[in-house]
Amino acid sequence: MRPWPDDRVAFGGDYNPEQWPREVWADDVRLMAEAGVSFVTLGVFSWSWLEPTKGEYEFGWLDEVMDLMHRHGIAVDLATATATPPPWLSAAYPEILPVDREGHTLWPGSRQAWCPSSPLYRDLALSLTDRMAARYHDHPALAMWHVSNEYACHNLPCYCDTCAAAFRRWLEHRYTTTDALNEAWDTAFWSQRYAEWDEVLPPRLSTTFNNPTHVLDYSRFGSDTLLDFFLAEKEVIRRHSAGVPVTTNFMTLSTFRLLDYSDWAPHLDVVSTDHYVVDALEHPRAELSFHGDLTRGLAGGAPWMLMEHSTSAVNWQPVNPAKRPGDTLLDSLTHVARGADTLGFFQWRQSRAGSEKFHSALVPHAGEDSDRFREVCALGAVAGRLGEVVGSRVEADVAVLFDHEAQWAVAGPCMPSTAIDYPAAAHTVHRLLRDRGVTCDVVHPDADLARYRVVVVPTLYLVSDEAAAAVAAAAEAGAQVVVTYFSGIADPDDHVRLGGYPGAFRDLLGVRVEELFPLRVGERVALDGGGHGTVWSEDARAGEAEVLHTYGDGPLAGRPAVTRRAVGEGAAWYLGTLPDDATLGTLLERVVEDAGVAAAAAVPPGVEVVRRRSADGSWLFVLNHTDADATLDTTGHDLVSGTDVGPSTTVAARTAAVIREA
Structure with a gap:
């Protein structure tokens, strides 16, 4: 076994030598x-x-x-190769193929064409895993095991009969009796009461809306089923290869919402993720930063692995623009700033054929004589100089709560608005704090909130009593708590909390909402004193809370839109709408000032700053996303340029500095 590289930020990516003749392999290692x-x-x-x-x-x-990797001192993250079945398997056993909600079989010819519940597929995958673990467990190049790949990227949810039977077993384990199931799903509605387990089906295409809790439970079932598959492969590896770390690559980006990674993360020896810049988003680099913080939250604050990202364009967007010169370095160091100790790419050499032939790589089609490969080499040199940062932790005083189950529930049938997007409020608050140099941990509602000075609760529609109590306790202990619209509405069974919204947070906030007034797409509602709200509005009564903003027009004119209530040593703020950036930014400045939270450094707009710290020192990451040079006051040694700086330093446009602070 080879130890994982820790004298540098580990640097590399997916290597697919089977795509190339052997004579290319020697050129690869060169x-x-x-x-x-x-x-x-x-x-x-x-x-x-x-x-x-x-x-x-x-x-x-x-x-x-x-053997080639070992001779050249390169550590191997060895995959179990079980992500996609070979053609012989699908041809011999078509029953392994997944089925969509309308009953259509999803045929082979792409990737990941297998039913997550298939015992046959599982047995054959475990057999291959056993062979690989037995053969390579003591190979001197082996440093880590990589189980499957991007679980659920294409084959979840599956609605086949095999999944139907597995779902019934899952429900019986969760609820024990059909009476308990009927209570949780409130099957008194629409004559849905079940007398026997065999009557339950997946939420397939029906005449109209499916039962929302039924849909929610099917999402839970799918995540749990694939987690169980991962654990089965991990157990096989452990029998042969004890002591070698085991991981699988999450997909913590906005477009993927199918697995509850908070359940998965404790079972990984090191949390790893794939992340790609989604150019269609309004703020793609802010989303990159958010999901770095989310991955760190899944890792419990520990460093994590970036298993995949791209040097330049991807292949799966409607339009796939190339990255600007310098963005390979800038995007990579943004991940490191937010806790990554490994920088991996898909892939090493750009494919000459296949569905991903236009997906960028470390070695592009143009070859080594290209600006992109020269930028890759420059990044590799920087990664080599960042060894002292490895193992340090990101400094953050703000927690943003994020829950995959709440996300599933909000996306379920019959919501007040299909325009509401679960991460929108979280992304907005995170982005505006990032713009002000304030770093956030993005964590599950069950995380320990005691150490945070600010706790943001964005669109937490579904919440347990315990999590709601922990948020209230944080405010009592001195935190500034910010709760946004459509939070606290339902319990974990997706039953509405009666007595007025926002349900679980009503007493904490001192606000009672009688009726919801979601806004149409593109619609705005004026706020007194200037500014406007989007996405949402609601008919609230302030009660014990101080009214900071009211609606300035429309049917709710004069009603509270933004409130604040003193709670114990802290305060609880409520946003009944999503204010414009200027209004919300000003509000957040007051929140962090009241909390005593300061920016990591004073920098011009468009410059991102994050601090990582260990017992040995601290490192300030300065990421200049603008087209102008940026100057800040700091003294130390810049690991990117390899030069001493101070008492101020200038970071060139669209570049970065990592300053070991004096």
């Missing part, structure tokens, strides 16, 4: 040395090469590549 690559991920989509027919294995080529 270029890897030039670029400073310290790890590769092998075998992710190699099942058909490792087991070309059932029970007949061909490991010789992988042996050769593993």
Whole structure:
């Protein structure tokens, strides 16, 4: 076993030598040395090469590549190759194929065409995992095991009969009796009462809306089913390869919402994720920062691995623009600033054919004589100089709560508005605090909130009594708590909390809402004193709370829109709408000032600053996203340029500095 590289920020990515003739492999390791690559991920989509027919294995080529990596000092993150079945498996056993909500079979010819509940697929995958773990457990290049790949990216939810039977078993384990199920799903509505477990089906396409709690439970079932599959592979690996870390790559980006990673994270030896810049978003780099903080929250504040991102364009958006010069470095260091100790890319060498041939790579189609590869080499050199940062933690006094179950529930049928997007309020608050140099941890509602000075509760529609009590306790103990619209509405069974909204937070906020007034797409509501709200509004009574803003027009003119209530040593703020950036930014400035939270550094607008700290020191990451040079007051040593700086330093446009502070 080789230890994971920790004398630098580990640098590398997916290596797919089976796509290339052997004579290319020698050139690969030459270029890897030039670029400073310290790890590769092998075998992710190699099942058909490792087991070309059932029970007949061909490991010789992988042996050769593993040995090649060892000779060149490159650590291997070895995948179990179980992410996608080979053609012989689908042809021989078509019952493994997933089925969509309308009953259509999803055929092979792409990737991940397998039913998450299929016992046959599971048995064959575990057999391959067993063979690989037995063969490579003591290989000197092996540093980590990588189970499957991007679970649920394409095959969840599945609505086949196998999933229906598995769902019934899951429900019986969760509820024990059909009476308890009927209570949780409130099946008195629309004559849905179940007398026997065999009557329950997945929420397939029906005449009209499915039962919302039924839909919510099916999301829980899907996440739990794939987690159980991961744990089964991990157990096989452990039998042969005890002591070698095991991970799988999450997908913590806005477009993926199918797994509850807060349940998964405790089972990974190190949390890893894939993240790609989504150019269609209004603020794509702010979203990148948010999901770095979310991944760190899943890791319990510990450093994490960026398993995949891209040097430039991806292949799966309607339009796939190339990154601007410098963005490969800037995006990568944004991830490191927010806790990544590993920088991985998909992939090492850009494919010449296949669905991802126009997805960028460390070695582009243009080859080594290209600006992009020169930028890759520059990034590899910087990663080599960042070894002293490895193991340090990000400094944050603000918690933003994020819950996948609440996200599933908000996306369920029959909500007050289909325009409401669960992460919108969280992303907005996070972005505006980021713009002001304030770093946030993005954490599950069950996280320990005691150490935070500010706790933001954005659109937490579904919340447990325990989590609501923890938020109230944080305010009593001195935190500034900010709760946004459509929070606290339902309990974990998706039953509305009666007596007036915002339900679980009504007493904490001193606000009682009688009726919801969601806004139409593009509609605005004026706020007194200037500014406006979007997305949402509601008919509130302030009660014990101080009214900071009222609605300035429309049917709710004069009603409270933003309130504040003193609570114990802290305060509870409520946003009944999503204010414009200027109004909300000013409000958040007051919140952090009241909390005694300061920016990591004073910088011009558009410059992102984050501090990582350990017992040995602190490092200020300065990420200049603007087209102008930025100057700030700081003294220390810049690990990017390799120069001493102070008492001020200038960070050039669209570049970054990592300053070991004096």
